[in-house]
Amino acid sequence: MSARNPCAPAGISGYARTVQDSIISIDRLTVELGGNPVLRDMRLTVSQGEIVAVIGPNGCGKSTLLRCLAGLQPVTSGEVLVFGRPPADDTAFWRRVSLLGDDPAWYPGLTAREHLELMSTVHARPRMAVEAALEVFALVERADAPPLNLSTGQRQRLCLAAALLRPSSLLLLDEPERGLDVGFRARLAGLLHEYTAEGGTVVLATHDQDLASHARQVSPSGATAA
């Protein structure tokens, strides 16, 4: 799906047009951690409706890139724009962006269902009803258990359910396949396609080749993925 803006002013430069029409625009991004360059001069543009898989070996900078997109990682140099602006840790940004990181937090004493009910209550238009989410993410039988009493894969499915239940325009997923069995990994690809069919955009870091095969694949170390 193209996000070309028919209202773009005539004569706008190529780069400015790319930035304007993109959900994500990264230009010459460099990030140093502990004095070492993790990302170097990276460029990437992502259009509305795309699924982009960030792939590569352990330590190549996939999570770092996701954190830059979420505004959680200061950049050393270069530019990161999400929805045309640098990511900002504010309500306006997080109302459009749903992040599945590698360090979920839980509310003590709340069950899996109650975590989803909380998510559903605070967002005006959840993408799915809580009971439907429990079905889709195969959590019905464990709905009354607290997250810490779930298996690793069940906990990951709860994280995914929460990330996909709330309304958003951009989904950032760091290794969503973590702990999932083969059957659910295959279903996950379908859920991501449903999300983009509704107009959303997905960037995921993954080691799962099947999942990546559904996406445009980019590497943090590869120069240009635009």
Ligand SMILES: Nc1ncnc2c1ncn2[C@@H]1O[C@H](COP(=O)(O)OP(=O)(O)OP(=O)(O)O)[C@@H](O)[C@H]1O
């Ligand atoms: N706080 C830090 N200080 C210094 N170096 C760091 C820090 N955090 C991460 N790194 C290094 O930055 C590099 C990129 O890490 P990152 O987590 O982005 O890799 P990744 O591609 O997501 O890896 P994996 O596939 O193992 O999840 C690694 O070499 C890591 O050791």
